[in-house]
Amino acid sequence: MSPSTQNIVTYSPAYTLVPTYECFNRCTYCNFRTDPGKSPWLTIADSKSILQQLQSQNICEILILSGEVHPLSSRREDWFKLIYDLCALALSMGFLPHTNAGPLSFTEMQKLKNVNVSMGLMLEQLTPKLLNTVHRHAPSKLPQLRLQQLQWAGELQIPFTTGLLLGIGETEEDWWEGLAAISDLHHRYQHIQEVILQPHSPGSQQTFDAEAFNPLQLPEVIAKAREILPADITIQIPPNLVKDEGWLLACLDAGARDLGAISPKDEVNPDYPHLQEQRLREILQPAGWELIPRLPVYNQFNGWLVGELAAALRTPLEDANFYRK
Numbered sequence: 424m425s426p427s428t429q430n431i432v433t434y435s436p437a438y439t440l441v442p443t444y445e446c447f448n449r450c451t452y453c454n455f456r457t458d459p460g461k462s463p464w465l466t467i468a469d470s471k472s473i474l475q476q477l478q479s480q481n482i483c484e485i486l487i488l489s490g491e492v493h494p495l496s497s498r499r500e501d502w503f504k505l506i507y508d509l510c511a512l513a514l515s516m517g518f519l520p521h522t523n524a525g526p527l528s529f530t531e532m533q534k535l536k537n538v539n540v541s542m543g544l545m546l547e548q549l550t551p552k553l554l555n556t557v558h559r560h561a562p563s564k565l566p567q568l569r570l571q572q573l574q575w576a577g578e579l580q581i582p583f584t585t586g587l588l589l590g591i592g593e594t595e596e597d598w599w600e601g602l603a604a605i606s607d608l609h610h611r612y613q614h615i616q617e618v619i620l621q622p623h624s625p626g627s628q629q630t631f632d633a634e635a636f637n638p639l640q641l642p643e644v645i646a647k648a649r650e651i652l653p654a655d656i657t658i659q660i661p662p663n664l665v666k667d668e669g670w671l672l673a674c675l676d677a678g679a680r681d682l683g684a685i686s687p688k689d690e691v692n693p694d695y696p697h698l699q700e701q702r703l704r705e706i707l708q709p710a711g712w713e714l715i716p717r718l719p720v721y722n723q724f725n726g727w728l729v730g731e732l733a734a735a736l737r738t739p740l741e742d743a744n745f746y747r748k
């Protein structure tokens with residue numbers, strides 16, 4: 424397996440732990456959240472038994488995906504501690520954690536760096552006009568706040584995943600502006616490992632009454648994103664949100680090279696089941712693409728991981744099945 428091989432598509436064999444579905448934001452396209460206090464928090468004991476079952480399943484990434492407790496809430500500290508403890512537990516059991524829990528304080532991010540091989544936050548869109556529409560009740564979606572998260576991740580040398588949510592009321596120009604902003608930050612810090620292009624896909628819980636993102640446009644957006652983004656940033660697409668097999672292949676032809684974390688359930692888009700590895704292989708192989716599992720941190724960032732994280736990385740890297748992306 425040579426890293427220069429052109430026909431490789433990667434994915435991360437993952438399982439998603441959700442510390443809580445409660446979220447103080449109310450994005451109108453959300454199919455994930457419950458109101459604060461309405462979602463019991465995951466316990467460490469339950470997480471441990473889930474992780475024990477996963478140990479024999481060739482899963483490497485534990486994606487910690489959480490709804491948000493308000494930064495000024497008296498429960499914020501407990502919420503953050505739960506996330507930290509879940510990461511530490513996953514790490515101690517041989518998994519590689521990747522957290523996406525919304526905007527964090529600099530100190531929170533700094534602490535989570537010690538127990539995560541990479542972290543993520545969707546930039547979504549930069550245009551402030553969404554604050555009057557889909558993000559009217561979502562203070563975490565302030566564009567400047569999200570840009571600042573990307574900057575802090577760079578300052579802290581945290582390998583980072585970000586991306587755009589397409590089709591929530593923005594214009595084409597907004598896409599290019601968002602991608603340019605990600606590129607600028609990457610030029611400064613060299614820390615963005617992948618950019619997700621996620622098409623809005625209506626779900627059964629959302630109140631946002633809009634069509635799905637036009638699937639025919641996705642390959643076009645990928646091709647232009649490939650021109651805007653630096654070559655060392657991989658473009659990721661969620662295969663369960665692409666219209667059909669033909670369009671999935673068109674997305675790869677346009678420049679997408681990663682299918683993200685594939686876990687039993689897509690927690691963000693529960694109405695769209697993930698295509699599992701075998702099915703993806705059946706689609707990709709006849710078209711000449713080789714599907715290979717990768718770690719949740721790309722090879723170029725190994726030097727940023729120290730101590731326990733560096734040691735944790737060695738085990739899966741010794742497994743020849745994992746692609747050193």
Ligand code: SF4
Nearest residue numbers: 446448449450453456
């Ligand atoms: S999309 Fe994310 S930030 Fe918005 S309400 Fe849902 S969980 Fe909260």
